[in-house]
Amino acid sequence: MSEADHEIEPALSEVDADEDEDEARRGAAAWTYLAPLITFILIIGAWYFISYVRMDAVRRRTALPAPHTVFEDGLLVWEDRKGLKPILEALLVTSRVALIGLGISIAIGVILAIVMNTAKWAERSIFPYAVIIQVTPILALVPLIRNWYGFGIPARVVVCVLIAIFPVITNTLFGLQSAKEGHHDLFTLHHASWLTRLWRLEMPGAMPAFLTGMRIAAGGSVIGAVVGDFFFRQGEIGLGRLIDNYQKDTRIPELFTATIVACLFGIAIFLIVGWISNRTLKHWHESARNYT
Amino acid sequence: MTFPDGTEALDGISFSVSMGEFVTIVGPSGCGKSTLLRIASGLLEPTSGRVEADRERIGYVFQDATLLDWRNVQNNVELLPQLHGFPKAERKRLASEAIELVGLTGFERHYPKSLSGGMKMRVSLARTLTLAPPLFLFDEPFAAVDEITRQRLNEETQALFQREGFAGLFITHSISEAVFMSTRVMVMSARPGRILSEYAVPFGYPRQADLRFDARFGELCGEVSVALEGAHASEASHE
Ligand SMILES: Nc1ncnc2c1ncn2[C@@H]1O[C@H](COP(=O)(O)OP(=O)(O)O)[C@@H](O)[C@H]1O
Ligand SMILES: [Mg+2]
Numbered sequence: 001m002s003e004a005d006h007e008i009e010p011a012l013s014e015v016d017a018d019e020d021e022d023e024a025r026r027g028a029a030a031w032t033y034l035a036p037l038i039t040f041i042l043i044i045g046a047w048y049f050i051s052y053v054r055m056d057a058v059r060r061r062t063a064l065p066a067p068h069t070v071f072e073d074g075l076l077v078w079e080d081r082k083g084l085k086p087i088l089e090a091l092l093v094t095s096r097v098a099l100i101g102l103g104i105s106i107a108i109g110v111i112l113a114i115v116m117n118t119a120k121w122a123e124r125s126i127f128p129y130a131v132i133i134q135v136t137p138i139l140a141l142v143p144l145i146r147n148w149y150g151f152g153i154p155a156r157v158v159v160c161v162l163i164a165i166f167p168v169i170t171n172t173l174f175g176l177q178s179a180k181e182g183h184h185d186l187f188t189l190h191h192a193s194w195l196t197r198l199w200r201l202e203m204p205g206a207m208p209a210f211l212t213g214m215r216i217a218a219g220g221s222v223i224g225a226v227v228g229d230f231f232f233r234q235g236e237i238g239l240g241r242l243i244d245n246y247q248k249d250t251r252i253p254e255l256f257t258a259t260i261v262a263c264l265f266g267i268a269i270f271l272i273v274g275w276i277s278n279r280t281l282k283h284w285h286e287s288a289r290n291y292t
Numbered sequence: 293m294t295f296p297d298g299t300e301a302l303d304g305i306s307f308s309v310s311m312g313e314f315v316t317i318v319g320p321s322g323c324g325k326s327t328l329l330r331i332a333s334g335l336l337e338p339t340s341g342r343v344e345a346d347r348e349r350i351g352y353v354f355q356d357a358t359l360l361d362w363r364n365v366q367n368n369v370e371l372l373p374q375l376h377g378f379p380k381a382e383r384k385r386l387a388s389e390a391i392e393l394v395g396l397t398g399f400e401r402h403y404p405k406s407l408s409g410g411m412k413m414r415v416s417l418a419r420t421l422t423l424a425p426p427l428f429l430f431d432e433p434f435a436a437v438d439e440i441t442r443q444r445l446n447e448e449t450q451a452l453f454q455r456e457g458f459a460g461l462f463i464t465h466s467i468s469e470a471v472f473m474s475t476r477v478m479v480m481s482a483r484p485g486r487i488l489s490e491y492a493v494p495f496g497y498p499r500q501a502d503l504r505f506d507a508r509f510g511e512l513c514g515e516v517s518v519a520l521e522g523a524h525a526s527e528a529s530h531e
Pocket of ligand 2: 326
């Protein structure tokens with residue numbers, strides 16, 4: 001009918017706006033890379049300054065080696081027990097723990113959120129304990145975990161889950177509960193079952209919040225894997241234990257390298273989850289525009 | 293109808309809407325119009341009285357388009373047949389027909405985010421049409437669109453009514469919208485809502501846009517308007 005033609009016009013002018021926006025976005029994209037680069041240069045500069053001007057030769061070796069020393073002794077060396085190789089091997093161990101921990105957190109967290117969403121009493125019964133898990137310092141739980149799970153990989157995964165599960169639970173629950181009254185009415189009018197309502201209304205509607213939770217949880221699981229590795233040091237060597245060893249042996253350039261690698265790994269996971277989030281939400285949610 | 297908190301929303305309302313009838317209710321805000329529709333649809337149990345209606349495939353158009361943001365137009369329109377367990381091919385056919393009826397062919401793959409308010413309302417109408425509901429309830433569906441769009445939507449709704457012959461129960465604040473589309477207009481009093489007066493609309497269908505300039509149209513709008521002012525006055529005397 002006639003008004004549809006009428007309304008194509010705004011749709012077309014939106015296309016123009018998009019082109020302008022594209023240019024603006026390209027400018028903004030340049031800044032996206034330039035700004036952190038400038039910060040990086042400033043930090044390296046400050047690092048050199050402190051390392052050479054503020055420190056004597058001994059402390060330069062034991063506390064803050066210059067950037068190029070870290071580069072040469074840490075990144076460029078590739079031997080069985082020296083340089084980058086053991087660090088990357090440890091990264092493999094740590095990343096496996098982090099991913100398993102994240103996977104378990106998502107599975108259990110989503111199930112708990114769904115259970116809590118079905119009835120107010122279920123939410124009241126479970127939520128306080130989720131909060132308790134979140135606020136209890138991991139350090140206080142280490143002896144217990146050690147008793148129950150030993151010193152190996154399972155104990156590290158448990159630490160991971162303890163850190164990562166809370167944001168999954170809370171964000172997913174918030175998402176499930178954010179379905180609008182009108183939408184619920186619509187589903188009620190058409191006799192939707194509990195499962196249909198969950199699957200066709202609440203779960204899709206929870207996606208933005210769930211993905212936010214997953215982004216926080218992903219960062220948390222990396223921290224959990226490194227920290228867990230620090231406490232539970234039997235079996236395969238992960239980044240946490242390696243960092244501790246290097247500190248004890250004053251292998252400072254490698255200590256720096258391992259720390260930087262751990263940091264880059266966290267960033268990588270964060271970006272991957274952000275990318276997944278953006279792909280999933282690109283058609284319908286405002287937040288999707290903020291990531292590229 | 294009395295809510296648990298003691299608010300008495302509706303009192304002694306009795307009417308019927310037959311197939312091929314389009315009844316519009318106008319009344320001051322807060323008088324219980326939405327409550328009436330919620331009771332008629334079965335979303336709300338009345339505290340007293342009873343409703344007889346075919347609610348198996350009810351049509352209910354809300355003031356908000358209530359589209360699912362993650363579904364494009366096609367999939368939004370397919371929602372109700374999907375909830376009623378229609379096979380996929382049937383769903384697609386019904387949705388395409390309904391989308392064509394509201395003039396949105398070509399917009400199937402658009403997401404709600406990129407649609408104007410009027411277009412969203414059309415998608416909402418199309419979604420309801422897929423089930424060919426015998427009873428069609430409208431709760432101020434066009435209140436949020438601009439005047440010209442609203443008039444177009446009125447013309448289209450009236451054409452859909454003529455074509456489908458459903459029983460329509462429409463709620464609005466706009467008197468000319470009421471008179472333009474309906475076979476009957478009812479004026480409700482301030483809370484607790486009662487039917488104050490009723491007007492048969494003598495014009496046949498299809499109705500053309502220029503009916504709005506007809507002297508008899510203006511006269512009828514005037515009468516309804518006076519009755520509605522009376523309804524507001526009764527509210528003022530309550531306070
Ligand atoms: N669930 C409820 N509990 C208590 N009062 C309600 C509830 N829903 C609506 N009301 C009250 O009932 C009256 C009628 O509401 P409503 O039917 O929405 O009015 P209208 O649609 O005519 O503007 C209003 O005064 C409103 O505040
Ligand atoms: Mg209302």
